[in-house]
Amino acid sequence: MTNSFYNIIVVIMIPPLISLSGSPWTVLPPGIHPGSLEDVETAFATNSWRRQLFDGLVDAAGQLRSAGCGQVYLDGSYVTGKPRPNDYDACWEPAGVDGQKLNPVFLNFNNGRAQQKATFKGEFFPSSMICADVGRAFVDFFQFDRFTGKEKGIVSISLATDPILS
Template sequence: MSTESIDSDALRSWRDVKLDARRHNGYVVLVIPDFTASGLLPPGLHRASWSELCAGLGWNARRQSLLEGLGRAALNLRQAGAVAMWVDGSFATGEEDPNDWDAAWDPMPADLNQVDPILLDSSPDGRLRQKAKYGGELFAQIEGKTGFPFQLFFQQTRDGEAKGIVLLNLRTVAQ
């Protein structure tokens, strides 16, 4: 995996982005863009609120079911103080019937004592428990084979093709 193909915006944490009244407009814009011909999000980091993520990726019953589990995991992280989650996997593609979702999160601002212990266990058994309870897998560490943070690792396919992921602002997940 070469670093030239990784979006440099992914290196910035969500908490570094400050929104103010000047950045707001009255237009409704679909934040999550159309998928490419190969069914992937266009390369880059696509910032979204919870409602924008639901609107962009929750178009059928299977996806809505996965969103329910993703939402519970996101809410737990938000309540613990986390602010950012990078969403990937077949869920962040044009696939009609994705198996699950994959996500990474920034544990630095969070109180890990408030995070569901299942979400902190990235062992093979822990990942199975995550899928059973939440419908997906959550990572907070470096990807083992490449040494890249997961939010960067997620931006390439297994074949090295650049692709996009969604950066979910956890502050937008309702309590």
């Protein structure tokens, strides 16, 4: 009798940050990098302030998931080498979202998104919403460094399967 065994282990890790000539901090390499909230925590919740930002992100992600959102894209100085980012930027996939269950703060863009920042310590946009400044959907706009205009990466988080939200 012959026994055959195999094990398929899939590890998703956020890649190491890279230098981008002209940018003040290291950034994610170009592309959309899948990761879990736990991966984000490991990579970016590296001091007490960044931990507070992460806690706001988890709260927001849970509320978005409860409204039917399946995907969040994380950007901003939070996913860079900046030691003390002011906040994080995120956009969420609107497909499948029940507007009746969506916290209205996710659609409040007044006063520089002050209510979003007060509630979640970050800013949120529907991923397909066009950023008026550049004429691109936020999910695309987020993939360019604001200092250099060069491509950089963002993190995608699948809310439906994320263990922290389960």
